[in-house]
Amino acid sequence: MFLHKPVMPAETLSYLAVAPGQVYIDCTTGEGGHSELILKQARIGRLICIEQDDEILQKAKERLRSFGNVIFIHDNFQNLRQIAERLKLEQVHGILFDLGLSVFHYKKSDKGFSFERDSGLDMRLNEKLRTRASDIVNRYHEQDLIKLIWAYGEERWTKPIVHRICEYRKQKKIETTVELKELIERAVPRKFWKRWIHPATQTFQALRIAVNNELYNLEKVLDDGISLLAPGGRMVVISYHSLEDRIVKNKFRLYSRGIDEKGQEHPEIRERVRLLTKKPVIAGPKESGENPSSRSGKLRAVEKAG
Ligand SMILES: C[S@@+](CC[C@H](N)C(=O)[O-])C[C@H]1O[C@@H](n2cnc3c(N)ncnc32)[C@H](O)[C@@H]1O
Numbered sequence: 430m431f432l433h434k435p436v437m438p439a440e441t442l443s444y445l446a447v448a449p450g451q452v453y454i455d456c457t458t459g460e461g462g463h464s465e466l467i468l469k470q471a472r473i474g475r476l477i478c479i480e481q482d483d484e485i486l487q488k489a490k491e492r493l494r495s496f497g498n499v500i501f502i503h504d505n506f507q508n509l510r511q512i513a514e515r516l517k518l519e520q521v522h523g524i525l526f527d528l529g530l531s532v533f534h535y536k537k538s539d540k541g542f543s544f545e546r547d548s549g550l551d552m553r554l555n556e557k558l559r560t561r562a563s564d565i566v567n568r569y570h571e572q573d574l575i576k577l578i579w580a581y582g583e584e585r586w587t588k589p590i591v592h593r594i595c596e597y598r599k600q601k602k603i604e605t606t607v608e609l610k611e612l613i614e615r616a617v618p619r620k621f622w623k624r625w626i627h628p629a630t631q632t633f634q635a636l637r638i639a640v641n642n643e644l645y646n647l648e649k650v651l652d653d654g655i656s657l658l659a660p661g662g663r664m665v666v667i668s669y670h671s672l673e674d675r676i677v678k679n680k681f682r683l684y685s686r687g688i689d690e691k692g693q694e695h696p697e698i699r700e701r702v703r704l705l706t707k708k709p710v711i712a713g714p715k716e717s718g719e720n721p722s723s724r725s726g727k728l729r730a731v732e733k734a735g
Contacts, residue, residue: 431492433532435462436667436723440710441525442470444665444730450474451522454513454657456506456650459531461489467525468496477521479512481505481555485533505555507646510653520659526666528647528673530637532722542637544610544629550603552640562636566603571595581644581672582635589616590632609633634670644672651680655702658733663705665730674709674727681731702731 435441441463447453447470455464458480468476478493479502480486486503493499502512506526513521535543540551541562550563569577571591579587593616594603603609610629617628638644654664668674679690687699709727716723 431460433460434720436726445523453523455525457527458489461492522662524654524664529669541606544606547607552637578635581638582631584631586617660735662733667726667728669725705730
């Protein structure tokens with residue numbers, strides 16, 4: 430019934446140190462897989478489930494309906510501070526981020542996240558957002574499109590891909606996932622296709638990140654989340670690509686050692702948290718074999734200083 434298997438379930442519960450009677454926030458509820466595990470372990474505790482896609486949030490509500498101690502919030506996690514204020518939460522014991530998309534989005538959603546499903550190029554997780562992926566591919570100037578796909582997709586074939594897009598759209602708007610996928614396939618010579626990743630993967634990732642402001646949201650919420658933790662409270666972040674992981678790693682280093690990504694010292698911030706994962710935790714071979722979503726996952730965790 431649920432398509433997404435929670436990634437690194439045992440590690441997530443252990444790093445969150447879920448204990449009965451405490452308050453937790455799942456900032457990326459999805460279908461509620463991790464939420465259910467937290468609720469079972471926290472028993473009489475409270476869980477706030479945040480999710481910005483209402484369609485999938487309804488699935489989580491269904492899954493968790495037997496638990497009385499859950500509050501569902503349909504919002505972007507970048508509003509975490511305001512959400513906590515509204516709920517009169519001064520401190521919480523654990524915050525989870527399991528970033529990116531759910532299998533549901535790739536397999537069942539018609540918003541254009543997957544090039545394996547023919548649908549419109551939308552990619553907005555929240556309908557209040559104004560820019561769709563189709564707006565970006567059809568309206569951006571060539572140079573801006575190159576910058577975007579390079580920055581968010583780290584796609585080595587960015588220039589030929591963008592050139593194809595710009596030539597094509599002179600004749601006709603790019604409207605569907607399959608149209609875009611086929612353009613990309615034609616832009617990357619077949620001998621350079623990798624066995625394990627389709628040539629459209631990174632361009633689709635770049636568009637999704639841009640449409641949903643994913644990196645900006647993450648950067649912002651980590652600061653607010655760390656402030657919201659009670660002494661001894663934990664934050665766990667599972668990321669799925671290097672751009673996100675870099676943001677998490679840098680932020681955790683800043684709050685633990687007081688050193689930013691440029692190597693500059695910030696003694697006023699140092700030791701606000703203790704780093705629990707010197708290196709990111711990854712799924713073991715059994716889980717990677719059974720759950721493809723777990724293969725690129727990197728888990729990092731910190732504990733708020735007492
Ligand atoms: C990997 S899935 C989470 C899966 C979930 N942990 C489970 O076990 O079922 C990530 C979810 O986070 C949501 N999401 C991504 N960015 C978000 C944001 N900025 N605010 C709120 N939800 C977000 C996505 O819509 C997606 O449903």
